[in-house]
Amino acid sequence: MLGRGRTAHRIGRHGRPGALALGACLVTGLLAPSPARAFDLFGLFGGEEAPPAPRPDAVAYAVRIQGVADGDLLPALQDASTLYRLRAEPPPDGEGLLRRAEADAVRLVDALWGYGYYAGTVAFRIEDVLLGGDGAARAAVRAAEAARNRRLAAVRIIVEQGPLYRLRGVAVRDAAGRPLPLPPRLTRVAEEEPARSATVLAREARIVDHLRGEGHPFAKVVRREPVVDHAARTLDVTITVDPGPFATLGAVTVRGTRDLDPAVVRSFIYAEPGDPYSPEALAGIRRSVSRIEALGGVRVREGQALDPDGGLPVFVDVTERAPNLLGVSARYSTVDGPGVRGYWANRNLFGGGESLRIDADLSYLGLGTDYYARRRKLAGIETNGLGGRLAATFVKPALFGSRTDLVAGAFVGREVQQSYLSDAAGGTLGLRHRFSDTVSVQGGVEGQVGSARDALGRVDYRLVGLPVSVAYDSTDSLLDPTRGIRLTASATPYPGFLGSDPGLFLARAQGSTYLALDDEANTILAARLGFGSISGAGLAEIPASLRFFAGGGGSIRGYAYRTVGPIGPFQLPIGGRSLLEGSLEARIKLTDTIGLVPFVDAGTAFASSLPDFDEPIRYAAGLGLRYYTGIGPIRVDLAVPLNPDKALKQPPVALYISIGQAF
Template identity: 85%
Template sequence: MPGKRRMAQSARAARCLGVRSRPGALALVACLMGVPEARAFDLFGLFGREEAPPAPRPDALPYAVRLQGVEDDDLLSALQDASTLYRLRGEPPPDGEGLLRRAEADATRLVDALWGYGYYSGTVAFRIEDVVLGGDAAARAAVRAAEATRNRRLVAVRISVEQGPLYRLRRIAVRDASGRPLDLPARLTRVGDDEPARSATVLAREARIIDQLRAQGHPFAKVVRREPVVDHADRAMDVAFTVDPGPKAALGAVAVRGTSSLDPAVVRSFIYAEPGDPYSPEAIAGIRRSVTRVEALGGVRVREGEALDPDGRLPVFVDITERAPNLLGVSARYSTVDGPGVRGYWANRNLFGGGESLRIDADLSYLGLGQDYYARRRKLAGIETNGLGGRLAATFVKPALFGTRNDLLAGAFIGREVQQSYLSDAAGGTVALRHRFSDTFSVQAGIEGQVGYARDVLGRVDYRLIGLPVSVSYDSTDNPLDPTRGIRLTASATPYPSFLGSDPGLFVAKAQGSTYYALDEDANTILAARLGFGSISGAGLAEIPASLRFFAGGGGSIRGYAYRTVGPIGPFQLPIGGRSLLEGSVEARIKITDTIGIVPFLDAGTAFASSLPDFDEPIRYAAGLGLRYYTGFGPIRVDLAVPLNPDKALKQPPVALYISIGQAF
């Protein structure tokens, strides 16, 4: 091709690739057409369907347009979006001259749409009636032919496209304003052998380059010039980016704005980034993520400053909105194993203006004798109950004590617990301090007391416990209800020593961890695994209240087995719980569409009579398949599980169904 044509095509591609806010072929079209962005995309236009054109009439020239020669469906949609003839076919021109102008305007637009999709040698031809457009004589003939159809029939308009070969992206170069190459990872400039030279591909590569520079601490990185050069002989395109990285910056002061009834110091205590820390988009995202943990807040917007401060740091602004403080809720449930239940709660999320939360929960349940498999066995064992159980609890949290990262937590409860194999009445309370080292890691220590009694097949245990619980928590996951990456770890140890008045004296340890790993960049396939452990020492099994022992089985444990029935079995074939626990799960969370997924899973574990797991006792296994429906607030979970090696002495259902919100772990 002559040099002038090559230069003209490269210049036009450069101009249209400069429209950064409009990706793909539509960016080229909008650039060259000069139309508003929403019109270029025409999200609610006619392109997803064919509609009948208007009927012939005397005051206009309705026409039927056909676009042929295109094999790529995406390209066809782009050409239809770009074509004035196609977009305005429902609004016929008044005369042949108007129809001709639409066709002449489409000539440039459709060629540029072809270029946007990498077809740089593509051509477009137009035919009105039997006249092929090209030159003044053909234009006049086309107008006459169109006018001859007035009020008789539709004007036949045909657009013939020769795609030509798909050009490839051959080379990408990135340099600074002085022409020196920038030091970037090779993956950002490496080009595959069959990577198409499409505008969307080039703009996506540009975005990745800017993201990399921002991740390296350059908040104002930008592309100042883009130079695509088309080589028709080799059917390839080379692109050179001239990039201004801008200064490397650290984080500056973080300003909190928008508080009215909430003390801003509470919000600041949840901001773990300090002035002078390196800037990165992840650091900005971390600020927003941690601030949203303040329950009194509704909306959080973190905005970067537009210029560095005198110290060369980037100011950060946190704009917040507060939510209504009071919260009231009620829910009902039913289980074929546990019977019906109802729960209500009231909460205030900013009680005294310091982000304090007070929540009161009331729960009432009924373990119906008609559907309870263990009811007859309990009666034979002398465990008399009318099946009614309930719990009243209050929880108070004072975050950011004196503006620090220390939180005060207090709680109290009273209730009756009725389970398949035991009955327990208890009351207690706890006071603790929690220190947040970061958004992911915290430690907690306090004092708790509990008094009550528990009755099961091993007898009645009256107890009084005063403990000193200590716990640690680490959570680096990206979503509380549907994590795709990261680790969750919780561990606690609570001594209940006799010298503090505990009877019996106990030591309780618990730990649970889960991990999540995405197999693909879009996190459509995730491997998830969970492991839980527990141990009680200091007393024999019969001396430990049944409500404190470990049980396995159920939707949050080993799916497929009845709730709290896996573990040691006592007289009358009633579960008695154990002094230790070991259980785990593995899942493959596979998205089929954006909203539907399947989850094959395997669960295993049991409770042990000894204070440490004794692997001479049988481990119970279950397998199943889950269905996930992904919503804006989290996935809706439906799991179907089958016990693989149930205890034949116990009546286990052959299959169990679980429905809830959020993943299993």
């Protein structure tokens, strides 16, 4: 223990005080604070192991720790104590029991110091003998032996934890003893911050992480020098850090490919030799390479030494997964009726990471439960309710080893919605260039022919377009982002001189942003804004399948799917030539697996080519439940329309269940 008579006590690396302090900082920081228990599902009942029975070949004992008021300290003392941890394995004699107590004297003081109780003391009683000196030790051994095979020897650990010391100051120096310039947030100390080893270790980790982020991959803590001031009940710590050399990224080596061309993997690595080193750069490599569908695992490792140019070699180890994928799913909706979907995919068709996917979907809009069925019939939209779609998508990544991908697709199908019927077939062919892991552009040619029928009549159309799109995504997760921005924008002219009838110009844009309000990302504000516009033709000349509709799980929750917007003859939704909608959510984690999400949605479609607000904005509010899994959150949203159109039948509440966040 520290001497009480000194105002301040330096805890060095040599000698008894230093050994204790370092042990406290390192050992108690790593121990898991979980007391030994008998079978007790989730620890709900607080049951402990039953004490061992007296026996002739060992000195069985029962141990109790007294005097601990800090609920966090007790589990740490239990984990540090040999007497407590090995109580189910009694020693062969009283001498062995004494040795366990003597060993605990050091361990338990370490635990007290690690939790900030630098004036704490520990004493031991075996039976009624208070340990201290040779005579007490011999008496304790005799008392323990007297209990052999008769009863459990009583062992008590008496703790006086004393006052909780606070952390007063943190100084960081380099190996030469000079102050190391760091952001104030890394050394700033809160007024009542406990002087616990976990606090100091966490600061050291943040300091090393900061230096690594500044380009020093080999940064490390050389030593720590805690000084305890007993009079002020405070702890000051000087941390000596070796930043190590500044480094850039060196050569990147891809390993582990078997059937996949390594050039494909390299095309998804956007970091170049000579770029500044940072853990974020390595995380970016892993994230971008993981987007290759043919790969099942990606591990990015750093080299152990710098190359002659000051670069840190990087090794990307990958594992391939089975190329073929087959799946089937079924669904049922009270609005859309039943449906079944199946798909087959090959993720490495010719060895260059090519993916080919074929999707087949069959649906049935149940006429008996379909609210709009009678109105469609009055409008002359005859259908038996069967709809389906067959589609194929092909992607050839990394053309000629570049960052340009070939994207092609084709489809044929019948779409049966509440307010229209559409038969169409078409295809696309385009090139997508990836400037980085966050930015890509795509352009190509698109063709589509079809016929659509709704309350405004029938439109037979032929479209040939030149779609161009741009995407930006700086978020940290596809299904559950906690930070960053997503932006997508596309524009597709369908000019008459290419054979389009009618001639149209279609534009879409959507953006979402995510802001974590705390370091652990337990509370996140998420916002989304969507826009769309069609120009070049009147509303009745545009196929219903191309018009904009709002409402549904990915739009304005609480309203029936694709029913918000202009209303035409027979009180059927007819869609619009423009769209404006948005959402705001607060994603609040209550535990590691459970979260609540209050949300507000708003928007509508407009008959005009740009939003003119002749249509009333529809609002909805609701509350969501999230269950977080390893692959993403399971979403359950309950939404209520706040100002529905009274001329349309809207359910008072809507329930949505899916995987992933709403946006």
